[in-house]
Amino acid sequence: MLPPASGRRALLIGAARGLGLALAQEWLRSGWHVVATVRSPGRTRLHDLADAHRENVEIETVDVTVPTQIAALRQRLASRTFDLLFVNAGVTSRPEGTVAETSTEEFVRVMVTNALGPLRVIEALQDLVTPTGTIGVMSSGQGSVANNERGGHEVYRGSKAALNTFMRSYAARHSSDHRTLVLMAPGWVRTELGGSDARLSIEESIPNVVRTLESVQGSPGLHYVDYLGRTVAW
Template sequence: MKTVLITGANRGIGLEFAKQYDAEGAEVIACCRHPEKAEALAALDVRVERLDVTHDESIARLAASLGDVPIDIVISNAGVYGPEEQSTERISPAAFLDTMRVNTLGPLRLAQALKPNLLAGREKKLALLTSKMGSISDSSGGFVAYRASKAALNMVAHTIALEWKKDGIMVALLHPGWVRTDMGGPGATLSPFDSVKGLRVRIAELSPKTNGHFVDYLGREIGW
């Protein structure tokens, strides 16, 4: 039985990951900031852990709670869209930094803390949910904090892929598409089920050959 850890698992794409892996029979460790409010997770046969990726103490507590539990797949999904006002002319520096802390530093800190667990797992896969909006070569402007945080996450993930391949750890940079979630909004073109179904295929087929690639849920390469 594979063990999968998912962050931001209380709603949206993270919750759908938990549902699908649980239905498959995987051992799921579902992480969120407020487990006591995660009613949808409580209905699943999953282990729920408290985690705030912006706090080192929270990440350390999670690592201590897990101990030496082997983890096959870590899915770093927790993220924010950033402040409502984030044009290049008007953006709060504090809000910009908050976006970076969640979307960029959070996944890096988590990967560092859980590397021993990944090394103990069979699959040794780290999947980071990024966005096409982090592509510099395909940018239309706007939403500077979100775009910058995802572009920075791409560099972090690609660097991990290069540096940790000697340890057998493989990294996927995954764009989920425009998904109908609280972040994507009701007008989005893709359901969480269909997005996650595709993302799980990408994770399953992750290999040394595709390590560090930036792809969407259908496997299409995205320019940096």
């Protein structure tokens, strides 16, 4: 049985806006204490949330593409423990096109932010998560190789497929670990990243994301699931 939400602690990487901010709000409503990060020190809606809930929301700064910043965050949090580490930071590819049409600079930007950065964060912060806690990453249904029957969004798809593969390697290296590992596909959500044509509102996705994370907590190993708890094909 899960402990009561009150008093549980989440470390959320990437929460300045969109899905990350909504996750912070949802965990806060459930009685969690949330340490959430932004990429730069400028004011965001997360700061408004923290101002309204000073006892339960803390803000840290980290750019997941900068290893020294990840290391500095690890040092600042060295004395802390968390029931959940969730990496939400990510970008989309603009302008859209085939992978061959994408500049090297843009390809590197998307791959480093969406695939390399999250694994660096997890490797650096994993020991802050309790032995029976959860380590999660915001993936995407577009990261599924098996379900890619329409193409499009090639660099973004590739970055999420790479993220999934790297997490499988991480899980294989930690096969004796009792923590729960999650790759979360939140659905196509109307945010700045998802665009205005997306099928789901934040309110339709994020509460279900949180419920799904709760439902798999305590089940060791890697789970690739969507916001409704359905297993996503690799």
